[in-house]
Amino acid sequence: MHAPTSSRLAHVCLWICLGLLIAVPFIGVYPIFMMKALCYAMFAMAFNLLMGFTGLLSFGHAAFFGAAGYTTGWLIRSAGFSPELGVLAGTVVAGLCGLGVGLLAIRRQGIYFAMVTLAMAQMFYFVFLQAPFTGGEDGLQGVPRGQLLGLVSLESDLSLYFVVLAVFVALFLFVVRIVHSPFGQVLKAIRENETRAISLGYDVNKYKLMAFVLSTTIAGLAGSMKTLVLGFVTLNDAHWSLSGEVILMTLLGGLGTFAGPALGAFTIIGLQNFLADQVGSWINVIIGVIFVLCVVAFRRGFIGELKAWHASRQK
Numbered sequence: 001m002h003a004p005t006s007s008r009l010a011h012v013c014l015w016i017c018l019g020l021l022i023a024v025p026f027i028g029v030y031p032i033f034m035m036k037a038l039c040y041a042m043f044a045m046a047f048n049l050l051m052g053f054t055g056l057l058s059f060g061h062a063a064f065f066g067a068a069g070y071t072t073g074w075l076i077r078s079a080g081f082s083p084e085l086g087v088l089a090g091t092v093v094a095g096l097c098g099l100g101v102g103l104l105a106i107r108r109q110g111i112y113f114a115m116v117t118l119a120m121a122q123m124f125y126f127v128f129l130q131a132p133f134t135g136g137e138d139g140l141q142g143v144p145r146g147q148l149l150g151l152v153s154l155e156s157d158l159s160l161y162f163v164v165l166a167v168f169v170a171l172f173l174f175v176v177r178i179v180h181s182p183f184g185q186v187l188k189a190i191r192e193n194e195t196r197a198i199s200l201g202y203d204v205n206k207y208k209l210m211a212f213v214l215s216t217t218i219a220g221l222a223g224s225m226k227t228l229v230l231g232f233v234t235l236n237d238a239h240w241s242l243s244g245e246v247i248l249m250t251l252l253g254g255l256g257t258f259a260g261p262a263l264g265a266f267t268i269i270g271l272q273n274f275l276a277d278q279v280g281s282w283i284n285v286i287i288g289v290i291f292v293l294c295v296v297a298f299r300r301g302f303i304g305e306l307k308a309w310h311a312s313r314q315k
Contacts, residue, residue, distance in 0.1 A: 014259065021165055031157040032229065037269040038168045039226040044249040044261030045175055046218035051247075052256035053179055054211040055191030057114045059243050060101070060121025061219050066128060066238025068094040068220030069227040073140040074133050076228075083146045083154060087224040094220020095213055097124070102212035106205050109194075118240065125238050139234030143227055154228070164225055168262075171218065176258055178214070187211055248291050254301030263302055 021038075025031050043065055050056050072090030075081040081089065105116040128134045135141065145154035154160045178184050189197045190204050197204050227233045236242065249268050254260025268287065275283050294301065 017259070018169065025158055025161055031161045033269070033273055035157075035161055035164045035229040036226065036273075037266045038164050039222050039229060040246075040249065040269050041262035041265040042168055042171055042222035042225070043219055044246050044253070044265040045171065046215045046222060047246045048250045048255065048257075048261040049175055049178070049218065050211055050215035051250060052261075053184065053191060054187045054208060055194075056208060056212065057110075057247075058105075058117040058212075058215075059114045059240065059247075060117035060119075060124075061216070061246055062238050062240065062242035063101075063121035063124035064094040064098055064216040064219045065223035065226075065242065066233065066235075067097050067124060068223035069233035069237050070128060070134050070140060072224040073143040073227045073233045076146060077140070077143045078133070082150065083148055083228055087221070087228060090224035090227070091217055091220045094223065095217035098213045098216025098220075099209075102209045102216070106208045106212065118243075121238070121240060121243065125235065125240070128235060128238050134235075137235060139232055140227075141232045143231045143233070145228060145231070160229060164229065167221070167225060171221070172258070172262070175218075179258075183207070183210070245287075248287065248294070250301075251299075252290065252294050252301055254303030257301070257303040260301050260303035267302075 021034075024034055043061075047058065047061050050058055050061075068090035070090075071093045072086040075089050076083060076086040101117065101120045104120070105113050108116055129136060133140075145160060147153050148159075148163060152159055152163075154163065179187075186197065186202055186207050189200075189202070190207060194204055223233075223237060226237070245268060246265075249264035250261045251264070252260075252267055253262065253264025271287065271290075272283060275286065298304075
């Protein structure tokens with residue numbers, strides 16, 4: 001009786017959120033901030049697909065975010081690629097890097113899996129620091145936005161915003177479809193009880209590898225879009241601290257939910273943008289306190305706690 005009502009309420013909330021996202025550029029909200037937040041929301045969705053629905057904790061997802069960003073930036077600025085081809089190439093490179101790391105990492109479980117991803121991410125970071133095309137500590141600057149399909153100029157913040165929003169919505173629907181597919185059900189089975197999934201005849205390593213590659217590919221798409229939006233990519237985009245931030249975004253919004261990671265990303269990016277001028281480096285302390293409160297007080301995150309509260313009201 002209550003499931004259809006909850007589903008309708010969720011759909012209404014999603015439509016309201018979409019309406020707000022469409023309206024924000026016209027009500028004085030800074031488009032660059034919104035585009036940056038949408039890119040990090042896609043990054044958090046990628047991590048959530050791996051951790052929230054498959055149960056694999058990666059401490060190195062920033063490596064794929066940064067690899068795609070550097071690839072896209074260099075191809076657009078130095079090789080003359082169009083923005084859509086640059087973003088596509090960056091996404092593919094992130095997926096291929098994910099395949100290489102995944103083939104090694106899925107041989108381990110739990111904290112050992114996480115440590116392998118962290119170690120590989122540190123290797124990527126060192127490459128980005130030393131490689132001649134990345135700009136080293138200065139980063140890759142001056143990436144032009146160009147024209148989408150040779151028809152639409154992306155130099156306008158408004159035009160680019162709606163492109164980023166369209167990519168975000170398409171990615172959100174894609175993740176929902178993946179999770180509700182038979183493939184997604186197997187991933188959730190692996191998360192809940194890997195031993196039982198093996199006993200049912202599933203090749204769990206194959207499914208985990210596919211989930212890892214899919215997650216890193218989506219993370220690469222987010223990194224490529226961020227480079228296109230801001231026009232630069234730096235070592236911070238591949239630093240281990242960013243991997244920690246995306247974990248916080250996902251936990252804060254609600255691990256294993258669809259809208260939670262996006263909400264968590266908007267919260268963290270909003271705090272970083274609007275409080276940095278007032279508190280300076282203390283913003284890291286504030287975010288750390290939020291992380292502790294999230295773990296101690298509301299482990300299910302914003303959306304998870306809201307769903308639990310709604311379920312208790314229906315009883």
